[in-house]
Amino acid sequence: MIKVFVLLAKFFESNIAAIVHRVLAAAGIGIIGYAVVVSAFEAVVSFAHDHYNSLPGDVLALVGLAGIGEAIGLLVGAMTFKLTVLSVKRLGLKQ
Numbered sequence: 001m002i003k004v005f006v007l008l009a010k011f012f013e014s015n016i017a018a019i020v021h022r023v024l025a026a027a028g029i030g031i032i033g034y035a036v037v038v039s040a041f042e043a044v045v046s047f048a049h050d051h052y053n054s055l056p057g058d059v060l061a062l063v064g065l066a067g068i069g070e071a072i073g074l075l076v077g078a079m080t081f082k083l084t085v086l087s088v089k090r091l092g093l094k095q
């Protein structure tokens with residue numbers, strides 16, 4: 001049993017720097033990529049929200065009656081879900 005621990009200790013002693021470097025690099029790239037995608041998506045949603053709210057009151061009333069606001073909410077939720085799933089796969093956390 002002690003021989004196994006000695007072998008593991010030697011393995012980690014010689015390879016720990018490379019292992020840590022790879023893990024941190026992969027996590028850093030994944031987290032930065034996720035942050036960029038989320039920031040860009042939030043900018044697009046904010047842009048659409050601002051233009052939606054700049055419509056005249058009568059048009060907003062008709063849009064509200066037609067349920068377009070709820071439809072846009074469903075689309076944004078679906079896009080957010082898809083971006084999250086794709087980001088999780090890129091981070092290597094897939095099942």
